[in-house]
Amino acid sequence: MSGETISIHGPDHNFTGYLAKPKSGTGPGVVVIQEIFGVNQVMRDVADWLASEGFVALSPDLFSRIEPGVDITDQTEAEWKKAFDLMGAFNVDHGVADIAATIKTLRPLTTGKVGAMGYCLGGQLAFLTACHTDSDASIGYYGVNIQNRLADAEFIKKPLMLHIAGKDEFVNKGAQAEIIDNLRDNPLVTIHQYAEQDHAFARPRGAHYDKAAADEANARSLAFLRKNLA
Structure with missing residues (x-):
């Protein structure tokens, strides 16, 4: 399955995204929120996978305000350095605004409901998407720095699922406990812990x-999206 690049128009910024559609042509929507490597093959593969499951998936270029078209991997030291430099320059609140614009662009292409699913940096952004956009359901995989924005949780109005890696090298045990302790009693939040797993x-x-843990998390995510975006 192959997607296409489309334009996304925000209130103060225009950028692009990778769009993948199911064979039916439409369905519920999912914004696929990138890691620190840009809209790379991994993110395009996630979008294609979601399309194969009946969703209209759109992965926006959230680094476009810094450097449009970032598409790198996690395979070399130089790419890791560039990825961390981009993350250091990235404005999270601008990212949330661009996700809101992506949801607005995606919704007319769907059957009505639009959710979001993000990884790493995108995991934090998925949390903030649940807090500050009209996403109908949001999922974060091993989100970084969520503990720094827990005050935003009071604005969650729609379901949120978080996948937390117990041995996450970028989210220490104290941060994990803080996230879980602050969110566990929120009826809109579902938290899954993977005790033996590391980041990504x-x-x-x-x-x-x-693969086993990924398959388990992905099955939970699909069930969550189908329940809340139907």
């Missing part, structure tokens, strides 16, 4: 990829 356990070909 669901990224194929990544150093910490674990």
Whole structure:
């Protein structure tokens, strides 16, 4: 399955995204929120996978305000350095605004409801998407720095699912406990913990990829999206 690049118009910024549609041509929508490597093959593969499951998926270029068209991997030291430099320059609130614009662009292409699913940096952005946009359901995989924005949780109005890696090298045990303790009693929030997994356990070909854990998380995500976006 192959998608296409489309334009996304925000209130103060225009950018592009990778769009993948199901064979039916339409369905519920999902915004696929990138890691620190841009809209790369991994993100396009996620969008294509969601399209194969009946969703209209759109992955926006959230680094476009810094450098449009970032498409790198996790396979070399130089790419990791560039990825961390981009993350350091990235404005999270601008990212949320661009996700809101992406949802607005995607919704007319769908059967009505639009959710969001993000990884790493995108996991934090998925949390903030649940807090500050009209996403109908949001999912974050091993989100970084969520503990720094927990005050925003009071604005959650629609379901949120978080996948937390117990041995996450970028989210220490204290941060994980803070996130869980602050969100566990919110009826809109579902938290799944993977005690033996490290960061990016669901990224194929990544150093910490674990197929069994990834399959379990992805099955939970699909069920969550189908329940809340139907």
